[in-house]
Amino acid sequence: MKDKKNKFPQWLLVVAVIILAVGGYYGFKFYKAFFAGNVTAKQEYLYIKTGDTYADVLKTLKDKEIVADIASFEFAADYQKYPSQVKPGRYALKEGMNNRRLIGNLRGGYQEPVKLRFENVRLKTDFAGILAKNFEADSAAFVKVLSDTALAQSYGFTADNFFSMFIPNTYEIFWNTEPEKIIARFQEEYKKFWNADRTAKAKALNLTTQEVSSLAAIVKGEALHKDEMPAIAGLYLNRLKKGILLQADPTVIFANNDFTIRRVLNKHLRVDNPYNTYVYKGLPPGPIMLPSIAAIDAVLNYKSHDFIYMCAKEDFSGYHNFATTMEAHLVNARKFQKALDERNIKK
Known part of the structure; x- marks a missing residue:
C-alpha cells in the first residue's frame, strides 16, 4: 500500500512532458524569431522604395534572399508591429543580424546615407x-x-x-x-x-564665382597634371585681361559635342556656338564640365607670368610648352603637329 501512495501518477508525467515540449517549441520559436541570426550575406543593403508596402518588403526579402527564414521574420515583424510602419530607405545589412535588430532599423527608419x-x-x-x-x-x-x-x-x-x-x-x-x-x-x-577668402580672391580677379568655375573648367580640360594648373590659369587670365580670344581647345570640343576629338582641326574651330572660344570672346556662358576643387583653387591662386600661348608638349607627357609670342608658339605647335603625324593621329 505504501508503494502505491508514493508512485508518481502516469498522467501527470505525460502532462509535464507535453508542457515541456510545448514550452520548448515556443521558446525555440521565440529565440529563432528574435535572437538567432537570420540575415544572409547575399546583399549589402535592403532598398525600400517610396510607397512600398509590407508585402513589397517581404517580396524583396524573398527575391533577394536577404533572410534565411522568412517565416521567422514575419513572426517577429507582426510582434513588433512593423507591417504598419514601413519606411523607405537604404538599410545596411550585416551577415548574422537577427530579426529584432533588422526590424528595429526598418521601423525607426535608421538607414545608412x-x-x-x-x-x-x-x-x-x-x-x-x-x-x-x-x-x-x-x-x-x-x-x-x-x-x-x-x-x-x-x-x-x-x-x-x-x-x-x-x-x-x-x-x-x-x-x-x-x-x-x-x-x-x-x-x-x-x-x-565659397568662403570669404575664396570670394575675395575671385573679386580681385574681377570675376564672379560662376565665372571662376567656368574658367576652372577650361583649366581642368587642358591640364593633365595638377601642378601645371596655376600656370594654365595664369595664361587664360592674361588673355582675358588683354581682351584676346581664349582659343581653348576643350571649349571647341564641347561646342562640337564630339568628345572623341583628339586633334582639333580648322573645321572644328569654325563651329558657331557660344562655347567656342575661337569664335566668341571672353568666357563661355557656363562651365564645359564640372571643375575640380584643385582647378578652382588654381584659378584663384594662379601663377603670374607673361605667357599668352601654349601647346601640348611633343613628348605627350601631358605638360605644355608656353610662349609669349606667336613666333615662339608656332615653333612649339609645329613640334606637336609633327608628333601627331608620326603617330598617325589625324582627328
Whole structure:
C-alpha cells in the first residue's frame, strides 16, 4: 500500500512532458524569431522604395534572399508591429543580424546615407546618370531639376552656369531624398566652399564665382597634371585681361559635342556656338564640365607670368610648352603637329 501512495501518477508525467515540449517549441520559436541570426550575406543593403508596402518588403526579402527564414521574420515583424510602419530607405545589412535588430532599423527608419563622390563630369546628363545610380529617383527626374531655369535662378544662377553650383566633393545624403532636396544640399556645400577668402580672391580677379568655375573648367580640360594648373590659369587670365580670344581647345570640343576629338582641326574651330572660344570672346556662358576643387583653387591662386600661348608638349607627357609670342608658339605647335603625324593621329 505504501508503494502505491508514493508512485508518481502516469498522467501527470505525460502532462509535464507535453508542457515541456510545448514550452520548448515556443521558446525555440521565440529565440529563432528574435535572437538567432537570420540575415544572409547575399546583399549589402535592403532598398525600400517610396510607397512600398509590407508585402513589397517581404517580396524583396524573398527575391533577394536577404533572410534565411522568412517565416521567422514575419513572426517577429507582426510582434513588433512593423507591417504598419514601413519606411523607405537604404538599410545596411550585416551577415548574422537577427530579426529584432533588422526590424528595429526598418521601423525607426535608421538607414545608412549614400556617400556620394563625383569628379570629371562633363554634361548634365552624365551627372543625372550618376545621381540616378546612387539615389532612388531616376535620371529623367534629375535631368528635369538640373535643367530647371526657375530653380537655377532661385539659387542665383542661370540655366547655363547652374552646373557650376555642384562642387565635386564627398556628400552624405539619404538614398530616398527627393531630387530638389539633393540640389539644395549641393547649394549648402557651394556656400560653404565659397568662403570669404575664396570670394575675395575671385573679386580681385574681377570675376564672379560662376565665372571662376567656368574658367576652372577650361583649366581642368587642358591640364593633365595638377601642378601645371596655376600656370594654365595664369595664361587664360592674361588673355582675358588683354581682351584676346581664349582659343581653348576643350571649349571647341564641347561646342562640337564630339568628345572623341583628339586633334582639333580648322573645321572644328569654325563651329558657331557660344562655347567656342575661337569664335566668341571672353568666357563661355557656363562651365564645359564640372571643375575640380584643385582647378578652382588654381584659378584663384594662379601663377603670374607673361605667357599668352601654349601647346601640348611633343613628348605627350601631358605638360605644355608656353610662349609669349606667336613666333615662339608656332615653333612649339609645329613640334606637336609633327608628333601627331608620326603617330598617325589625324582627328
